[in-house]
Amino acid sequence: MSDPLLQIKDLHVHYGAIHAIHGINLNVQEGEIVTILGSNGAGKTTTLHTISGLLKPSSGEILFDGKPIHKMEANKIVAEGVAQSPEGRMVFPDLTISENLDMGAFLRRDKEGIEKDREYMCQLFPKLKERAKQLAGTLSGGEQQMLAIARAYMANPKLLLLDEPSLGIAPILVQAIFDAVVEINKKGTTILLVEQNAFAALKIAHRAYVLTTGEIGMEGPAKELLENEEIQKAYLGH
Amino acid sequence: MSTGTESDFVYFLYDLATYLLNGITQGSVYALVALGYTMVYGIIKLINFAHGEFYMIGAFIGFFCIRSGMPLWMAFPCAMIGSGMVAVIIERIVYRPIRYAGRIPALITALGTSLFFQYFGQNTLGADPKAFPKVTDFENKTYQFGELFVSTNQIVIISTTFILMVFLYWLVNHTRTGKAMRATSFDKNAAELMGIDTNKIISFTFFVGASLAGAAGVLVGMYYNTVEPMMGLIPGLKAFVAAVLGGIGIIPGAVLGGLVLGIAENLVVGFWVSTYRDAIAFGILILILLLKPAGLLGKNRKEKV
Ligand SMILES: Nc1ncnc2c1ncn2[C@@H]1O[C@H](COP(=O)(O)OP(=O)(O)O)[C@@H](O)[C@H]1O
Ligand SMILES: [Mg+2]
Numbered sequence: 001m002s003d004p005l006l007q008i009k010d011l012h013v014h015y016g017a018i019h020a021i022h023g024i025n026l027n028v029q030e031g032e033i034v035t036i037l038g039s040n041g042a043g044k045t046t047t048l049h050t051i052s053g054l055l056k057p058s059s060g061e062i063l064f065d066g067k068p069i070h071k072m073e074a075n076k077i078v079a080e081g082v083a084q085s086p087e088g089r090m091v092f093p094d095l096t097i098s099e100n101l102d103m104g105a106f107l108r109r110d111k112e113g114i115e116k117d118r119e120y121m122c123q124l125f126p127k128l129k130e131r132a133k134q135l136a137g138t139l140s141g142g143e144q145q146m147l148a149i150a151r152a153y154m155a156n157p158k159l160l161l162l163d164e165p166s167l168g169i170a171p172i173l174v175q176a177i178f179d180a181v182v183e184i185n186k187k188g189t190t191i192l193l194v195e196q197n198a199f200a201a202l203k204i205a206h207r208a209y210v211l212t213t214g215e216i217g218m219e220g221p222a223k224e225l226l227e228n229e230e231i232q233k234a235y236l237g238h
Numbered sequence: 239m240s241t242g243t244e245s246d247f248v249y250f251l252y253d254l255a256t257y258l259l260n261g262i263t264q265g266s267v268y269a270l271v272a273l274g275y276t277m278v279y280g281i282i283k284l285i286n287f288a289h290g291e292f293y294m295i296g297a298f299i300g301f302f303c304i305r306s307g308m309p310l311w312m313a314f315p316c317a318m319i320g321s322g323m324v325a326v327i328i329e330r331i332v333y334r335p336i337r338y339a340g341r342i343p344a345l346i347t348a349l350g351t352s353l354f355f356q357y358f359g360q361n362t363l364g365a366d367p368k369a370f371p372k373v374t375d376f377e378n379k380t381y382q383f384g385e386l387f388v389s390t391n392q393i394v395i396i397s398t399t400f401i402l403m404v405f406l407y408w409l410v411n412h413t414r415t416g417k418a419m420r421a422t423s424f425d426k427n428a429a430e431l432m433g434i435d436t437n438k439i440i441s442f443t444f445f446v447g448a449s450l451a452g453a454a455g456v457l458v459g460m461y462y463n464t465v466e467p468m469m470g471l472i473p474g475l476k477a478f479v480a481a482v483l484g485g486i487g488i489i490p491g492a493v494l495g496g497l498v499l500g501i502a503e504n505l506v507v508g509f510w511v512s513t514y515r516d517a518i519a520f521g522i523l524i525l526i527l528l529l530k531p532a533g534l535l536g537k538n539r540k541e542k543v
Contacts, residue, residue, distance in 0.1 A: 053430075054427050054430060073430075074427070074430035075432075075433045075434055075435045075436070078430075078431065078432065079433055086427070086428060086431060090425055090427075090428040090431075092420065092421050092424050092425075094424065095421065099417055102414075103417060103434075104432060106414070106433045106434055107433035155432070
């Protein structure tokens with residue numbers, strides 16, 4: 001196997017005295033969809049924030065494309081090729097949809113590439129095109145989620161981090177969003193997807209990690225985890 | 239039919255027009271200073287009580303530039319850039335280290351910074367007011383329209399303020415940096431995830447806000463013909479009131495708040511009493527906050543979870 005695109009080695013993260021991540025190891029290969037499952041408070045968002053540089057690890061390493069990024073500023077990590085659609089979407093409510101997409105492409109100078117990606121996102125999420133001039137704050141939760149993913153995609157990342165895209169969204173839209181994630185991945189973007197909705201995530205992922213109170217309890221191919229009885233009991237409601 | 243009441247009415251209209259003109263002139267200055275308060279608050283939720291000092295610093299830079307023989311059109315941008323740079327340095331060495339220390343430490347630090355500049359100014363420049371040198375570019379003439387008198391200085395203040403506001407509007411709404419400012423003021427983490435260097439954007443916001451205050455300082459120096467190290471105190475407080483009045487954090491609110499305050503002060507002083515001039519600002523503030531706690535343009539937004 002070639003070197004992983006993302007490699008997390010023995011990562012520890014603290015919030016003051018709270019030890020949120022207890023030495024996790026995790027790899028993402030180029031081209032994969034990898035999912036991190038876990039219930040509320042397991043440490044999923046903390047992990048993604050640390051990859052993106054919004055939090056600094058107390059120890060351990062994060063390598064992206066072989067390069068350590070865990071000491072870099074968050075905005076510099078975007079330039080390395082890691083974009084995130086954060087939990088709760090965090091679209092800029094007072095900016096239009098079109099301006100939100102501009103923000104996603106903030107560091108890019110390749111006008112043609114930007115336009116191509118904007119076209120592609122509008123084709124994937126037609127609502128974004130219809131409402132381009134509307135303020136993002138006026139969108140429904142599901143539409144905001146689509147915008148958040150599209151905005152992250154506009155950075156033209158090698159690795160796209162998605163934090164609970166199904167959170168608080170109507171089931172029909174969840175399906176549409178997960179279909180779009182598969183599309184994006186097929187076009188060549190590697191994806192690390194954090195979810196509580198284990199069933200939906202496992203159906204589209206290649207591999208999965210299960211995070212329990214800051215530790216990785218289980219990992220393996222998504223198909224195997226779907227069959228796993230423990231997982232079914234804990235997360236799939238069987 | 240009595241011509242007496244008719245001419246009374248005409249004089250009332252001239253009085254009204256005079257007070258409105260004075261109010262708009264003064265309100266423009268409040269608005270320029272209030273913009274910096276509101277922009278800095280919008281981006282890092284800091285009430286920068288030292289903001290009035292950037293106005294004083296701008297006035298002094300303008301004072302020294304003009305005294306050394308510079309024409310106004312050169313002295314003016316020098317004052318803006320100079321006070322902007324002082325603000326960038328203050329942000330970097332004073333406010334940034336305590337950015338996450340909480341509101342009370344930030345407030346105390348801002349008050350301390352304000353006092354530092356006031357006393358530093360008194361020590362180095364002397365506490366006495368200094369006569370603002372005559373600008374060489376133009377003469378301050380007075381134009382008469384019936385009983386309404388308009389001075390060149392008033393025209394310069396109002397038109398300069400207008401131009402700066404149009405520029406600010408363009409900057410915030412139509413440039414990449416402006417969008418980044420709006421993104422940063424919504425949420426710093428979300429902005430960082432776009433690749434925006436939020437520290438740079440915050441520095442830039444201090445720069446813009448302080449340069450507007452510096453511009454106001456020069457304009458006022460010309461208008462009242464004096465500068466002194468304590469001159470930032472009362473206008474700084476009034477501008478704070480104007481920003482809160484309009485809805486703090488909202489850019490058009492600062493302009494509206496400044497104008498409302500300037501006009502209200504001049505109307506009350508003109509038609510009624512002048513002894514309470516400075517109390518009027520706070521009276522209006524209390525009244526509006528009772529009726530509309532988020533300010534004139536403020537939405538009473540629900541806090542995000
Ligand atoms: N800002 C914070 N300060 C202190 N503790 C936090 C903070 N954010 C998260 N935590 C704690 O860290 C743990 C992991 O949280 P989080 O990463 O948000 O979990 P998840 O995303 O899996 O729901 C939880 O116990 C949570 O209470
Ligand atoms: Mg989370």
